[in-house]
Structure formats: C-alpha cells, structure tokens
Amino acid sequence: MSLDEKFSALRKGLLEFLLLKIIAADKVYVADILRQLSGTEFSTQEGTLYPLLSKMRRESLLDYEWQESDAGPPRKYYKLTAKGREQLRELTDYWNKIHGTVKGLGP
Amino acid sequence: MNKVIAIHLHGTAFQLEEGGYEALRAYLDNAARQLDGNPDKAEILADIEQAIADKFAARLTAGRNVVLTTEVEAVIAEVGPVENSSGAAADAKTEAGPQPFKTDSARTYTAKRLYRIKEGAMLGGVCNGLASYLGVDVTLLRLAVAVLIFFSFGTVAIAYLVAIVIIPKAVTPEQKAEANGPSQTAHDFVRMAREGYYEGMKSFPDRQARREWKRKFRSEMRDWKHNFRWEMKENFAAWKHGWQPTCPPCPPPPEAYSVVFPILSVLKALLLFFFVFAILSLIATGAVFGVSLPGGLPVWVGIVLLILAYKIVVSPIKAMRRAYYYRLQGRPYFWHPFAELAHGLLTVCILGLFLFLADRFIPGFHQALLAVPDFLRNTAESVRHWWNGH
Numbered sequence: 401m402s403l404d405e406k407f408s409a410l411r412k413g414l415l416e417f418l419l420l421k422i423i424a425a426d427k428v429y430v431a432d433i434l435r436q437l438s439g440t441e442f443s444t445q446e447g448t449l450y451p452l453l454s455k456m457r458r459e460s461l462l463d464y465e466w467q468e469s470d471a472g473p474p475r476k477y478y479k480l481t482a483k484g485r486e487q488l489r490e491l492t493d494y495w496n497k498i499h500g501t502v503k504g505l506g507p
Numbered sequence: 508m509n510k511v512i513a514i515h516l517h518g519t520a521f522q523l524e525e526g527g528y529e530a531l532r533a534y535l536d537n538a539a540r541q542l543d544g545n546p547d548k549a550e551i552l553a554d555i556e557q558a559i560a561d562k563f564a565a566r567l568t569a570g571r572n573v574v575l576t577t578e579v580e581a582v583i584a585e586v587g588p589v590e591n592s593s594g595a596a597a598d599a600k601t602e603a604g605p606q607p608f609k610t611d612s613a614r615t616y617t618a619k620r621l622y623r624i625k626e627g628a629m630l631g632g633v634c635n636g637l638a639s640y641l642g643v644d645v646t647l648l649r650l651a652v653a654v655l656i657f658f659s660f661g662t663v664a665i666a667y668l669v670a671i672v673i674i675p676k677a678v679t680p681e682q683k684a685e686a687n688g689p690s691q692t693a694h695d696f697v698r699m700a701r702e703g704y705y706e707g708m709k710s711f712p713d714r715q716a717r718r719e720w721k722r723k724f725r726s727e728m729r730d731w732k733h734n735f736r737w738e739m740k741e742n743f744a745a746w747k748h749g750w751q752p753t754c755p756p757c758p759p760p761p762e763a764y765s766v767v768f769p770i771l772s773v774l775k776a777l778l779l780f781f782f783v784f785a786i787l788s789l790i791a792t793g794a795v796f797g798v799s800l801p802g803g804l805p806v807w808v809g810i811v812l813l814i815l816a817y818k819i820v821v822s823p824i825k826a827m828r829r830a831y832y833y834r835l836q837g838r839p840y841f842w843h844p845f846a847e848l849a850h851g852l853l854t855v856c857i858l859g860l861f862l863f864l865a866d867r868f869i870p871g872f873h874q875a876l877l878a879v880p881d882f883l884r885n886t887a888e889s890v891r892h893w894w895n896g897h
Contacts, residue, residue: 430558445587446558447538454547454554466716472561473518473723474716476554 411442416456417495418442420480420488423462429475453478461487511573515703516560517553518724520731522572527579531559538589545591558586572734622677622686623670631671639686683739771828775821776857782817783858784865786810787875790882805893807886 422428422436430449437443456462461484464476480488512528514521523531538555542548562582563574621640623632634652638645655663677686708717785795789809793799800809865872 430554431561445585446555447587447589450551450554450558451542451545451547451589451591454545454551458547466713468716468719472564473557474719 407441415442415444415448416452417488417491419452419456420461420484420491423478424480424485424488427477427479429467429477433478456484460484516563517556518703518720519560519564520703520727521560521563521574523574523579524576526576527574530576530579530583534583541589541591551589555586555589559583562586572731572738620682620686621674622682623674624677624683624686631667632676633667633670633674636674636677636686768828768831771824771831772853772857775824775828776854776861778817778821778824779854779858780861780865782813783862784872784875785813787872787879789813791871791875791878805889806882807889810886 422433460481462478462480464478466474467477468474510525511522512525514523542551559582566578622636624635625632628635634649635645638648677683789795
C-alpha cells in the first residue's frame, strides 16, 4: 500500500478544513480553489469539489453570490458564514492538537 | 467528415463530435445517478455543466468551433468523477465501483427534408433527393423509376414532372445539409440554444446578471450562425469536389490512357458514321447494308430500331471514354455537363470529317445525302397516316 493510498481517507477528511481556510482568506470561485490546491497533496477536481461545496452550504458553513466575470457567464463566488468561521476556528484548534500529539508521541 | 451534435451546456451552445457527445452524455447520466437523493442535485449538475462548458470554450478557437471526441474525453477526465458527499450511504455506493452506463439512444435532432439535389442529378434531381431522403442507393432508385415508367405507360413520368415542380431544390448550404440526411439544422440549433437561454435567465437572481447573460447569448448566437454558414459551405465544397481525397494519393495515369482515349473517340465517331450511313441508305434504298426491312415495316420503325441498336452498341464505349477522360484529368469520375459538352463537340467534329470524306469518295453516299429532305417529308407523311389510321 502506497503512502498515497494509506492517507487517502485522511486527505479526504481534511479537504473540508482546507476549503474553509481558502475561502476564509478571500472570496473565491471554484477555479481559484482548484488552482490553489493543484500541485499540493490535496489536488482535486470539479467532480469532487462541487458536491462538497454544496454540502457545506447546506450545513450553512458558507454561501455564494453571483458575480460577473470578464469572460464567460457569471460565476459563483464563495464566502464563509459566521458559522463557517466558527467551525474553522474549532477545526484549526483541533488540528493543532492533533499536530501536537503526533509530534509528542514516539521518537 | 464526422457527424456533429449540437448541445447546450447550461445555456452555452457547443457542437460536439458524435463520439464526444456519447461520452459526455454517459458521464452526465452517471453523475446524475451518483447524486440521486442529494437535495442540491440540480444545482451541482448545473455547476458541473458550467465547468465543462468553460473548459470547452477554452479549447475552441476562432477558426474551429467543433469540440473533438478526444477533447471531450480530456475534459471529462479533468473534471473527474462526481462523488456524492452527503453521507455514508453515498460513500458505500461509490465504493461499489462504477455503475454500468445506461446509454439511452442519442437524442439527435434529425430534421430530414425532401429536396431535389442537383449535384450528381440525371434530370431534375428528384431521384437523387428521394434517395437521400429514404437512405437508399440512388442507382437502384433510378432503375426502379425507369422500370415503373415503362410499366406504367408514362404515368410515373408525369409524376416525375409534377415532382420537379412541387419539390423544392436544395439551394442554400442549410437546405443541402437537410436534404443530405441526419444533421443539425440551424433552426433546431437556435431553438435548443433558446431553451438553454431561458433556463439560464431563470437561474440568475439579480437584473445585472440577467442583462449580462442576455448580451452574452446574443453575441454567441451571432458568432455561431456565422460559423455554421461558413462551415457548411466548406463541407459542401469539399463534398462537391469529390468524395475521394484530392489527388496526391491517386497515381498519374499510365501512358496507355493517352492512347486508348483517342482510339475510343475514333471508334465512337466511326460507329456514329455507320449509323448515319445506315439510316441514309435505309431511306434511299429501303435496306441497310443489303438487308431489307422484314415484313413491310414502315421505314420510320426501321429508323427507331436503328437508333436503339446504335445507342446500345455505343453506350459501353461512351462510358469507357468518360471514365478515361476523368482519369486523364486526374479527377474522380463523375458526371459534369461541360465535360459532356466537350465530348459532344469533339464527336461532332470527327463525324463532320467522316461525312465530308464519305461524300467525296463513296459513290452513292452523295445520292443518299440528296434524298434526305424527301425522306423527312415522307416520314412525316407516314407518321401522320399511321396516327390517323388509329
């Protein structure tokens, strides 16, 4: 089993956290998100991203608004809701705790 | 020349190759199944379609407006499989592996219409158009019509004439496309794009976005119409210039052709000369090459028989000449009115030479020639007599 496979579940679980981080930094649309993730371990595709974003919106972690673009039809720009920001804070704390645990254990 | 299928993705119009259309259809169907039960299914699908549309648009350039199958496949791979992230049940479903694609019959808009097609037509293009319309071989249809004309004592011939008047001729590239079978017509396409346009209108909340959408739609439609016309013209020109690829692959004609062609021409002219001579001698002496007409048949029946015999003998030579002519020209063999005219003129010239020589050197031919006016009068007389007798 390669590393990639071993951590696939972990990556999948962390994707939502990363999305919250990316969207918190700036108002973005999907192509922006994909660009930021591409080249990292979390590189993903529209087929995964859109369903995930819509799920997060249903959980009212984020919302979007239509905005015109220079080329092509209007785009959906995503931004965090208050609940989303709250969740991001909690997740960041939790992540730091995990990170600390990983560092503190073993050699 | 591949078939193209026009679609709209979330309001943007595209033309895809047939294979690409199938692939995209299968992909979207599968995505829709994956998202079954997801409350945002429609919205996610719309987003995915939009993403695909953007990727298509990025791949097309001003000169090229058809998305190739390979490009569709690449775009699908880029967008990736749609995963439902609304719960554990859905995860189990994805783990079960890809579901077999349900391929529903491609919804192609085949607006086929009956036109007369003049390109490659024998007479009015009725058979040609009808063959395209019914999807049968034009030669078979022509044969059937010829046989029918014979057995119906001309009723079918009258029907043919009526058809020439009634059935419109395919003139514009769009009409030609319609006449030639399954195709996207401009009309259908515009209708489909409009549907997409109204769908899009509904999805925008504020007026600003809607106005922008409207402007985009209009300019897109304009571009598309222009491109379509241009492309149809190109396709049509290519089609007209021959089905075979243009000439580099076909070898230069062997030396023999330039020898055979004149021989065939002379042979044909010689036959025509004998034919004329036979008719003249029939008129002058009532016999052809010493064989007199059997059983008191009138002279004009003999002439009709002679014409038939001549036509039958000469037709293979004619066909061979034509085929050789096109080989010499290095072009595929198809009927062309001007080529035919040139053949005719050549034949008449050679015939004139033969007639002149015969008149000069064959005794009796001169007399036969002098008897022609008398014969014409007699023939007219006997036809009138025969007509009145019935």
